[in-house]
Amino acid sequence: xxxxxxxxxxxxxxxxxxxxxxxxxxxxxxxxxxxxxxxxxxxxxxxxxxxxxxxxxxxxxxxxxxxxxxxxxxxxxxxxxxxxxxxxxxxxxxxxxxxxxxxxxxxxxxxxxxxxxxxxxxxxxxxxxxxxxxxxxxxxxxxxxxxxxxxxxxxxxxxxxxxxxxxxxxxxxxxxxxxxxxxx
Numbered sequence: 244x245x246x247x248x249x250x251x252x253x254x255x256x257x258x259x260x261x262x263x264x265x266x267x268x269x270x271x272x273x274x275x276x277x278x279x280x281x282x283x284x285x286x287x288x289x290x291x292x293x294x295x296x297x298x299x300x301x302x303x304x305x306x307x308x309x310x311x312x313x314x315x316x317x318x319x320x321x322x323x324x325x326x327x328x329x330x331x332x333x334x335x336x337x338x339x340x341x342x343x344x345x346x347x348x349x350x351x352x353x354x355x356x357x358x359x360x361x362x363x364x365x366x367x368x369x370x371x372x373x374x375x376x377x378x379x380x381x382x383x384x385x386x387x388x389x390x391x392x393x394x395x396x397x398x399x400x401x402x403x404x405x406x407x408x409x410x411x412x413x414x415x416x417x418x419x420x421x422x423x424x425x426x427x
Contacts, residue, residue, distance in 0.1 A: 290395050291348035293386045294339050300379045301336040302353035305329055307375055310359055311368040321365055331405045342395055373413030380406040
C-alpha cells in the first residue's frame with residue numbers, strides 16, 4: 244500500500260540496482276552503436292552482391308590480361324595496352340574490395356584458374372579481351388540502377404567508363420563498329 248509520504252520519500256536505491264541499471268545502459272549503448280553497422284549490411288545486401296559479381300569479373304579480367312601477357316603473342320603496342328588495362332582492373336578490384344569490406348561483406352576470392360579456351364594468336368587474345376570487356380560493360384550498365392548506396396554508385400560510374408573505354412579500344416582493333424549506342 245502506497246501513501247502520499249512514500250511518493251515524496253522514495254526508497255533508497257541499492258548499489259546492486261545502480262549496477263544493474265548502469266550495466267543495462269552500457270549494454271544498450273553497445274547494441275545501439277552496433278546496430279548501424281548491422282543495419283547498413285542488411286540494407287545494402289543487394290549492393291554487396293552486385294559488388295561481389297563485379298569483383299569476380301575484375302579477377303577474371305586480371306587473369307586474362309596476365310595470360311595474354313605471358314603468352315608472348317602480343318606486339319609491343321598490344322602488350323602496352325594490356326598492361327595498362329590490367330592496371331585499371333587491379334584498381335577496380337581494390338576499390339570494390341574496399342567497399343565490400345567497408346559495408347560488412349566478404350569479398351569473393353579469385354578462382355584458382357580460368358579457362359580462356361585455346362589461345363594461339365594475338366587476335367585470339369584481343370577477341371578474348373574484347374569479349375570480357377563487353378561482358379563487364381554490360382554487367383556494370385545493367386546493375387548500376389540497382390545500387391542503393393549513392394557512394395557505391397558514384398564509385399561504380401568511373402569503373403563503367405573504363406570498361407566502355409577498354410571495350411571500344413578492342414572493338415577498334417578488331418574492326419568492329421564503335422558508333423553503336425550502349426544498350427540499356
